[in-house]
Amino acid sequence: MTDDIHLRPYSRRSWAEPYKIKVVEPLKTTTRTEREQAIAFAGYNTFLLRSEDVYIDLLTDSGTSAMSDYQWAGMMLGDEAYAGSKNFYNLEKAVQNYYGYRYVVPTHQGRGAENILSQILIKPGDYIPGNMYFTTTRLHQELAGGTFVDVIIDEAHDPASLHPFKGNVDLRQLADLIEQVGAERIPYISIAATVNMAGGQPISMANLQAVRQIAQIHGIRIILDATRAVENAYFIQQREEKYFKQATASILREFCSYTDGCTMSGKKDALVNIGGWLSLNDPALYEEASNLVVIYEGLHTYGGMAGRDMEAMARGIEESVQDDHIRARVRQVEYLGTKLKDRDIPIVVPIGGHAVYLDAKTFFPHISQDHFPAQRLAAELYLEAGIRAMERGIVSAGRNKETGDHYYPNLELVRLTIPRRVYTQAHMDLTAEAVEDVYYNRDRLRGLKMIYEPKYLRFFQARFELL
Numbered sequence: 001m002t003d004d005i006h007l008r009p010y011s012r013r014s015w016a017e018p019y020k021i022k023v024v025e026p027l028k029t030t031t032r033t034e035r036e037q038a039i040a041f042a043g044y045n046t047f048l049l050r051s052e053d054v055y056i057d058l059l060t061d062s063g064t065s066a067m068s069d070y071q072w073a074g075m076m077l078g079d080e081a082y083a084g085s086k087n088f089y090n091l092e093k094a095v096q097n098y099y100g101y102r103y104v105v106p107t108h109q110g111r112g113a114e115n116i117l118s119q120i121l122i123k124p125g126d127y128i129p130g131n132m133y134f135t136t137t138r139l140h141q142e143l144a145g146g147t148f149v150d151v152i153i154d155e156a157h158d159p160a161s162l163h164p165f166k167g168n169v170d171l172r173q174l175a176d177l178i179e180q181v182g183a184e185r186i187p188y189i190s191i192a193a194t195v196n197m198a199g200g201q202p203i204s205m206a207n208l209q210a211v212r213q214i215a216q217i218h219g220i221r222i223i224l225d226a227t228r229a230v231e232n233a234y235f236i237q238q239r240e241e242k243y244f245k246q247a248t249a250s251i252l253r254e255f256c257s258y259t260d261g262c263t264m265s266g267k268k269d270a271l272v273n274i275g276g277w278l279s280l281n282d283p284a285l286y287e288e289a290s291n292l293v294v295i296y297e298g299l300h301t302y303g304g305m306a307g308r309d310m311e312a313m314a315r316g317i318e319e320s321v322q323d324d325h326i327r328a329r330v331r332q333v334e335y336l337g338t339k340l341k342d343r344d345i346p347i348v349v350p351i352g353g354h355a356v357y358l359d360a361k362t363f364f365p366h367i368s369q370d371h372f373p374a375q376r377l378a379a380e381l382y383l384e385a386g387i388r389a390m391e392r393g394i395v396s397a398g399r400n401k402e403t404g405d406h407y408y409p410n411l412e413l414v415r416l417t418i419p420r421r422v423y424t425q426a427h428m429d430l431t432a433e434a435v436e437d438v439y440y441n442r443d444r445l446r447g448l449k450m451i452y453e454p455k456y457l458r459f460f461q462a463r464f465e466l467l
């Protein structure tokens with residue numbers, strides 16, 4: 001790991017991919033009539049489409065990365081022993097080296113870690129402040145009896161604000177909450193790196209340090225959602241002057257050092273199709289977590305993963321922090337976002353780390369939020385070109401557990417999420433053209449009516465009809 005990378009020579013050049021393609025997966029193209037049938041059958045919910053009917057799949061960057069030859073070679077070295085697999089120790093070492101935490105509890109994916117963490121730390125009546133909610137994270141906090149309190153800065157709720165760190169915590173709001181409810185009712189502060197629901201927006205190192213100071217004064221822990229922390233570290237390198245010349249890897253280590261542990265979905269930054277972990281520095285908490293994991297995930301040396309999956313993740317972590325990799329990853333997203341911006345399509349700015357977010361409220365000013373504008377837009381993109389995106393608006397926000405009303409989030413977004421190392425520049429061009437075509441025909445589109453609503457995380461399985 002070098003601390004002095006030379007950004008200048010690269011910055012004038014393209015972000016061209018630091019790899020070449022060795023294996024390809026053919027894509028099916030469909031007719032408009034076939035797509036009309038498929039999306040109606042899926043209840044206008046892109047989660048319910050069959051992947052074979054999708055041309056460009058921008059549903060999520062979760063578990064959809066292309067692995068490298070080095071990772072695939074590692075898959076052949078899976079040690080599938082029930083206990084003490086050598087791949088677990090490789091994973092543990094990679095997390096310790098690159099993230100810097102002491103203890104690692106493997107889990108099948110991120111929400112497995114969230115479940116265990118919430119059960120260990122949260123008591124009924126507790127409050128968990130955080131820089132915007134994430135769906136599964138908040139649900140596990142609520143299931144454990146806690147209440148999530150959003151303390152992100154106001155700019156995060158404004159799709160047009162150009163604040164470079166829209167993931168920052170509003171320190172005043174955090175301090176006020178501590179004063180109101182008392183530090184003893186706040187088991188930890190939940191900090192997300194590149195805040196997904198805000199549009200993939202980073203939190204600055206300076207802000208995290210300030211949160212750390214407040215937390216330390218009150219003896220409150222900070223738990224990081226490290227799912228996209230490498231992308232966050234890259235933004236710090238690009239936007240926070242002190243870090244201009246530091247390698248992403250060393251920025252990541254410093255970032256994590258201000259926190260007491262993390263939950264991690266390895267399916268994003270860590271370049272694997274499945275896997276996650278929970279990290280902790282406190283030995284007593286680790287002991288509890290490594291005991292609880294046995295109930296929900298598997299023994300503490302596999303946590304629901306095969307040995308080969310742990311090896312792929314250990315190697316993926318190592319690749320994920322390379323500057324060449326992370327630069328190309330984030331700049332591909334920027335490439336798509338810039339194309340859309342140049343066509344005057346309303347998107348969340350600054351462009352995020354893992355996705356471009358269409359601002360559905362501005363896109364469809366004539367569709368009220370009760371008629372699910374973002375859900376409608378995602379369905380229309382599929383109809384237009386077989387592109388699958390995801391709603392991140394009122395459907396994802398769910399209902400207030402006390403009042404039973406919908407949450408009405410300010411941000412009503414469609415996420416075009418870019419899998420890592422999967423699609424080419426031509427796929428990005430085609431996506432931008434398709435969005436533009438929908439944009440020019442937007443006046444003729446109406447909203448949706450929800451006809452089936454599941455109790456938990458409704459966005460995954462809800463069904464709709466055209467109005």
Ligand code: F0G
Binds near residue numbers: 137276
């Ligand atoms: N935290 C964040 C910030 C996430 O984006 C996700 C998953 C999780 C936690 C949960 O991890 O899926 O491995 O259980 N996000 C996916 C997405 C589903 O599409 O954004 P998981």
